[in-house]
Amino acid sequence: MVVKVYGPAxxxxxxxxxxxxxxxxxxxxxxxxxxxxxxxxxxFLQLQPFGVLPVxxxxxxxxxxxxxxxxxxxxxxxxxGTELLGRTMEERGLVEQWLEVEAHNFQPPLYDLVIHVLFxxxxxxxxxxxxxxxxxxxxxxxxxxxxxxxxxxxYLAGDSFSLADLSHLPFGHYLVTSLGKxxxxxxxxxxxRWWDDISNRPSWKKVIQLHPPVV
Amino acid sequence: MVVKVYGPAxxxxxxxxxxxxxxxxxxxxxxxxLFKGENTxxxYLNLQPFGVLPVxxxxxxxxxxxxxxxxxxxxxxxxxGTELLGRTMEERGLVEQWLEVEAHNFQPPLYDLVVQLLFxxxxxxxxxxxxxxxxxxxxxxxxxxxxxxxxxxxFLAGDSFSLADLSHLPFGQFLMTGLGKxxxxxxxxxxxGWWDDISNRPSWQKVLQLHPPAL
Numbered sequence: 001m002v003v004k005v006y007g008p009a010x011x012x013x014x015x016x017x018x019x020x021x022x023x024x025x026x027x028x029x030x031x032x033x034x035x036x037x038x039x040x041x042x043x044f045l046q047l048q049p050f051g052v053l054p055v056x057x058x059x060x061x062x063x064x065x066x067x068x069x070x071x072x073x074x075x076x077x078x079x080x081g082t083e084l085l086g087r088t089m090e091e092r093g094l095v096e097q098w099l100e101v102e103a104h105n106f107q108p109p110l111y112d113l114v115i116h117v118l119f120x121x122x123x124x125x126x127x128x129x130x131x132x133x134x135x136x137x138x139x140x141x142x143x144x145x146x147x148x149x150x151x152x153x154x155y156l157a158g159d160s161f162s163l164a165d166l167s168h169l170p171f172g173h174y175l176v177t178s179l180g181k182x183x184x185x186x187x188x189x190x191x192x193r194w195w196d197d198i199s200n201r202p203s204w205k206k207v208i209q210l211h212p213p214v215v
Numbered sequence: 216m217v218v219k220v221y222g223p224a225x226x227x228x229x230x231x232x233x234x235x236x237x238x239x240x241x242x243x244x245x246x247x248x249l250f251k252g253e254n255t256x257x258x259y260l261n262l263q264p265f266g267v268l269p270v271x272x273x274x275x276x277x278x279x280x281x282x283x284x285x286x287x288x289x290x291x292x293x294x295x296g297t298e299l300l301g302r303t304m305e306e307r308g309l310v311e312q313w314l315e316v317e318a319h320n321f322q323p324p325l326y327d328l329v330v331q332l333l334f335x336x337x338x339x340x341x342x343x344x345x346x347x348x349x350x351x352x353x354x355x356x357x358x359x360x361x362x363x364x365x366x367x368x369x370f371l372a373g374d375s376f377s378l379a380d381l382s383h384l385p386f387g388q389f390l391m392t393g394l395g396k397x398x399x400x401x402x403x404x405x406x407x408g409w410w411d412d413i414s415n416r417p418s419w420q421k422v423l424q425l426h427p428p429a430l
C-alpha cells in the first residue's frame with residue numbers, strides 16, 4: 001500500500017512530496033480544494049482536526065504537520081535515497097535548529113505575504129499595505145542572518161543538503177515567482193547562491209512540474 | 216565540561232531545562248536579562264543571531280531554538296533517563312506531530328497573550344483588547360481539539376509522556392498562574408487531567424523551584 005498525501009497543489013504538502021522524491025518513496029496524491037472548503041468537511045477534520053494541509057495516510061497510520069511528516073520519513077527511510085538528517089549527531093542538531101528557524105522566522109512573515117498579496121486578491125479582499133510592508137521588513141532581517149550563515153556554510157546545517165534547506169523550497173518558490181519579490185533573494189549574494197543550488201535539485205523541479213502551485 | 220543554558224528565567228529556556236532534568240543531564244545556567252537588552256549585545260548575537268532565548272553551549276558546540284535543543288539531547292541521551300521520543304517509530308512520528316502542533320497552534324496565541332498582558336504593561340504599553348480577545352478564541356478552539364485527543368489518549372503522542380507534552384509546560388504555566396486564565400484548562404476535563412499529570416512531574420516542579428519565572 002502506497003502512502004497518500006493530501007493537498008499537493010498547496011505549499012506545505014510540497015515539503016512532504018519533495019522529501020518523498022529525495023528518499024525514493026512512492027506516493028499517491030489526494031486533491032483537496034481549500035477555496036471550495038474541502039479542508040473543513042467532517043471527513044477531512046477526522047484526519048486533520050485543525051483543518052490544515054497536509055496530512056498523510058500510510059495504511060492505518062495517519063500523520064499531519066509537514067515538518068513532522070518529513071522528519072518521520074527521513075528517519076524511517078534513513079538507509080535509502082538522500083541523507084536528509086545530517087551525517088553526525090551534531091549535524092543532526094543543526095538540521096533541527098534550522099528547521100525551527102525556518103518555521104518560526106522565515107515562514108511566518110512569508111506566509112502572511114502569500115495570504116495578503118496572493119490569496120486576498122483572489123478572494124476580493126483589499127490587500128493591507130502596511131502589513132505587507134512590515135512582513136517584508138521582518139523577512140529582510142531574517143534573510144540578512146541567512147546571508148551571514150551561508151557565507152561560511154554551503155547549506156544551512158553544514159556541507160550537505162538537508163531537511164532544513166528542503167523546508168524552505170515551497171514558500172521560497174512563491175517569493176521568487178508570483179509574489180514578485182525575487183530581489184529579496186537575488187540582492188543577497190550567499191542566499192542567492194544557496195537558493196539556486198537547492199531549487200535546481202531534480203526533486204524540486206519534479207515537484208513543480210507534477211504539482212503546479214495553486215496561485 | 217557541563218552544558219551551559221542561557222536565560223533560565225524565561226519560558227522557552229525552561230523546555231530545555233525540563234528536558235535536561237528528565238534525561239539526567241548536568242547543566243549550568245547563564246542569566247540573561249531581556250529587560251536590560253542583554254539579548255541584543257554583540258556577544259549574545261554571536262551565539263544566537265536572532266537575539267532570542269535560549270541558546271546552549273556544549274564545549275565548542277552551540278545550538279539554539281528550544282525544540283531543536285530538546286530533540287538533539289533526547290536523541291543523543293536516548294539510553295538514559297526518561298524516554299522522551301516514543302517507544303516505536305510510529306510513536307516518534309506522533310511526538311513530532313504534536314511538537315509541531317504545540318509550536319504552530321498552542322504557542323502563537325498564548326505567546327501573544329503573555330506579551331500583551333504581562334510584558335507590555337511592564338514596558339508601559341497598553342494591552343490591545345481586540346487582539347487579546349482573538350488570541351483567547353484561537354486558543355480555545357485549539358484546546359477543544361486537545362480535549363478530544365486526550366479523551367482517547369493518556370498523553371498527546373500515546374501512552375507515555377514525551378517531548379510533545381513537555382513542550383507545553385513553560386507557556387502552559389503562564390496560563391495557569393500569571394495570565395489568570397486557569398479556567399481555559401480546568402473547563403476541559405481531559406486537558407485538565409493531562410495538565411495535572413504533566414505539571415506534577417518532579418522535573419517540572421524542580422524547574423519552577425530552581426528557576427522562578429521572570430514574570
